[in-house]
Amino acid sequence: MMADARARGLDVDCDAYPYAAGSNPLKNLLPQWVQAGGVEAMLERLPLKDTRDRIRADIERDGLNNWGRIPSWDCVQISISPNLPQHAGKTIAALAIEAGADPVDRLCDYLKEDKGATRVLVTSISEDDIRELVRSPMPLVGSDGNCVAPYGTVGQGMPHPRFYGTFPLIIDKYVKTERILPLELAIHKMTGSTARALKLKDRGLLRRGFRADITIFDPDDFRDRATYADPHQFPTGARTTVIVNGALVVEEATHTGALPGRVLRRDATGAVA
Numbered sequence: 001m002m003a004d005a006r007a008r009g010l011d012v013d014c015d016a017y018p019y020a021a022g023s024n025p026l027k028n029l030l031p032q033w034v035q036a037g038g039v040e041a042m043l044e045r046l047p048l049k050d051t052r053d054r055i056r057a058d059i060e061r062d063g064l065n066n067w068g069r070i071p072s073w074d075c076v077q078i079s080i081s082p083n084l085p086q087h088a089g090k091t092i093a094a095l096a097i098e099a100g101a102d103p104v105d106r107l108c109d110y111l112k113e114d115k116g117a118t119r120v121l122v123t124s125i126s127e128d129d130i131r132e133l134v135r136s137p138m139p140l141v142g143s144d145g146n147c148v149a150p151y152g153t154v155g156q157g158m159p160h161p162r163f164y165g166t167f168p169l170i171i172d173k174y175v176k177t178e179r180i181l182p183l184e185l186a187i188h189k190m191t192g193s194t195a196r197a198l199k200l201k202d203r204g205l206l207r208r209g210f211r212a213d214i215t216i217f218d219p220d221d222f223r224d225r226a227t228y229a230d231p232h233q234f235p236t237g238a239r240t241t242v243i244v245n246g247a248l249v250v251e252e253a254t255h256t257g258a259l260p261g262r263v264l265r266r267d268a269t270g271a272v273a
Contacts, residue, residue, distance in 0.1 A: 002138050013197040015142030016133040018169050020125045021228065022067075023079060023144075023160040026111055026118040029064040030055060039116040046108040056104045067124055073103040075123040077228070080157030083114045088158045089229065092120075121160055121228065134170065135180045140197060141170055141189045150232040161231040165224030168235040172223045183219060200264070201271040212246040 005012040027035055027042060034055060035042050045051045063069035070076065073093035081087055087095065087110075096106040111118060133139045145163035148154045167190055175186050195204020202210045217240045225233040234253075242250035247260035264272045 013140060013193075014138075015140035015144070015194070015197075016130070017141070017143055017162040017166045018130050018134055018174065019160070019162050019166075020127060020130070021077075021121040021123045021160065022125065023119060023121050023162075024066070025116075026076075026078075026107070026114075026120045027116050028066060029076070029120070029122070031058045031062075031065050043112055043116055046112050052104055052108055055108070056102075059104070064122075067122055070122065070124055077121045077123075078110075078118060079121050079159055080119040081114050082117045082156070084110070084118075085157060119157070119159075131174070131178075131180060134174045137185060137189070139189070140194050141166065141186070142194070143167070148232070150234075155232055158228070159231050161224070161226035161228060164226035164231060164233060165235060168222045168224040168237070171219060176219065199266075199271050201273055212243055214243040216241040216243075 002012050002014065027039070030042075031054075034045060034051065073096065074091050076092045078084075078087050078090050078092075078095075090098075092103050092107055092110075095110060096103040099106050099109070101109070134141075143162045143166035145160065145166070148159055148163045170186050170190070171183065174180050175183050192204045194200075203213055204210075206214070217237050221236055221238060222240070223236045225235055227233075238253050240250060240253045241248070244258075245260040245262070247258045248256055249258050249260065250256065266272050
């Protein structure tokens with residue numbers, strides 16, 4: 001579909017991460033009508049028996065909103081739960097068993113108790129599809145992640161391991177072990193192709209006049225360590241060096257304290273500089 005669209009002159013791109021689980025707010029699994037009017041309106045509806053009966057019927061008929069059907073509630077795992085942090089890592093099925101409740105009832109109760117802020121991991125992606133996206137030259141490699149660390153506010157809960165492991169997993173598993181794409185294509189899908197798709201006009205390539213955003217690493221020592229059970233783990237790579245805007249930020253896997261990054265804004269042409 002992407003190739004056909006590009007042949008018609010459309011500027012189309014997509015990105016993917018190499019994991020079988022997706023991540024979303026728990027509320028987004030529920031039908032759209034449950035979420036109508038915002039979080040407060042949803043929290044008012046959730047305790048009502050009629051609401052829960054209708055949710056149960058809708059899921060039985062249509063599957064989860066945006067996810068289709070899943071094999072069981074064992075596939076939905078609490079990731080980040082700001083008001084109930086003790087339950088991170090548990091599945092909706094396990095929480096229902098603990099409470100002696102129906103999974104939909106427990107889900108609704110949990111959302112109410114956590115004030116609608118719960119994030120979950122949903123195991124729903126085929127490994128065959130992952131390999132197809134990885135080996136194709138068109139889809140970009142993206143973590144779909146935000147800033148995390150093993151400490152502080154951004155260290156709470158059990159986020160998706162993709163935040164820490166997307167890029168080393170591609171290189172270690174799909175380049176080195178399974179050999180379904182060459183290293184240079186993997187790197188291009190993480191750098192030059194991404195910069196082109198986002199219209200970053202002077203980044204993404206090693207070229208005179210471009211911004212010096214460079215990662216230097218040893219492919220033989222660059223492996224993901226983050227897991228669903230223990231996600232807050234940086235990859236291996238004792239020799240890794242990172243340069244941002246020409247400044248040394250990471251030297252031999254140790255942060256130098258330099259903070260040379262800056263906000264990028266679009267100009268009138270849509271380019272980002």
